[in-house]
Amino acid sequence: MINVYKQEDYDKALQLKKRLLMYYFIGLGFFLVAVAVLFILYLRLPYASTKEIKSKGDMYMSLNCVITAIAVILSFIYLGIPYKRAKAYFRLLDDIKIGQKVTNVSTFLQNDDSITEVGKVDFHTMVVLEWSDKTQEFMRRHVLVDKEKPMPDLKNGDIITYVTHANVLLSYGLKSEETVFEELEEKGEK
Numbered sequence: 001m002i003n004v005y006k007q008e009d010y011d012k013a014l015q016l017k018k019r020l021l022m023y024y025f026i027g028l029g030f031f032l033v034a035v036a037v038l039f040i041l042y043l044r045l046p047y048a049s050t051k052e053i054k055s056k057g058d059m060y061m062s063l064n065c066v067i068t069a070i071a072v073i074l075s076f077i078y079l080g081i082p083y084k085r086a087k088a089y090f091r092l093l094d095d096i097k098i099g100q101k102v103t104n105v106s107t108f109l110q111n112d113d114s115i116t117e118v119g120k121v122d123f124h125t126m127v128v129l130e131w132s133d134k135t136q137e138f139m140r141r142h143v144l145v146d147k148e149k150p151m152p153d154l155k156n157g158d159i160i161t162y163v164t165h166a167n168v169l170l171s172y173g174l175k176s177e178e179t180v181f182e183e184l185e186e187k188g189e190k
Contacts, residue, residue, distance in 0.1 A: 001161070001173040004149050010097060013090040020083045024075070031071035038064045088120035092168070099165045105175060106130040106141065108158040111151045122147040126169060128160070144168045 042060040045053055106128035116123045123144040130141045144167050145151055152172050154160060162172035 001163075001171045002152075003171045004146065004169055005093065005096060010090075010093045013086070013093050017083075017086045017090045020086050024078055024083065027078075028071065028075070031067060034067050035064055035071075038067070085120050092119065092121050096165045096168065096170060101163050101165050101170060103161065103163050104128075104130065105159065105161050108152070108154040108160050109140070109156055111145075111154075112142070113151070115147060116144065118144060123168070124151055126152055128162075142167075 038060050042057055042064070045057050045060075107130075109127040109129055112125040112127055114124070116125055124147055125142040126145050128141050128143060129138050131137075132139045143162065143164060146168070152160075152169075154172075154174075159175045160172055161175045163170045
């Protein structure tokens with residue numbers, strides 16, 4: 001069986017999540033320092049009202065508003081896109097680590113390289129033909145394969161054993177011919 005995920009993938013995802021959050025707080029700290037400096041400069045202006053002092057005060061407050069607006073906009077963009085995606089990927093790996101795994105045996109049909117987004121994580125799909133006991137017919141199943149991982153190198157018609165968690169491929173391998181013939185013989189006896 002070829003394992004798609006390893007412990008180091010989990011560790012890298014955790015480090016990426018922490019690193020992105022650290023970068024955000026460092027950037028936010030710079031914005032807060034700039035806002036505080038401008039506000040202190042505004043407060044230190046003399047009380048006497050002249051055109052020059054008034055224009056300086058207006059400039060400080062305008063810069064303060066611009067810096068605050070930029071910080072808020074960049075926070076929404078940064079926390080809404082890269083950090084949220086890294087957090088979702090880490091959550092997926094955390095769920096895989098502790099979640100229930102299902103083993104299936106199916107016939108491989110093809111790999112689909114189009115990108116599917118599920119829970120803020122990008123996936124390719126592996127299409128397999130699987131027997132449904134409920135409907136008593138073969139059905140196509142689209143198994144999610146992480147976009148960052150290589151697609152399974154299989155041929156159309158290969159009988160494979162694979163392990164999934166929430167329809168995400170965790171490991172796969174070719175089923176040996178001996179077990180295929182044994183299963184056919186057992187079905188023929190019934």
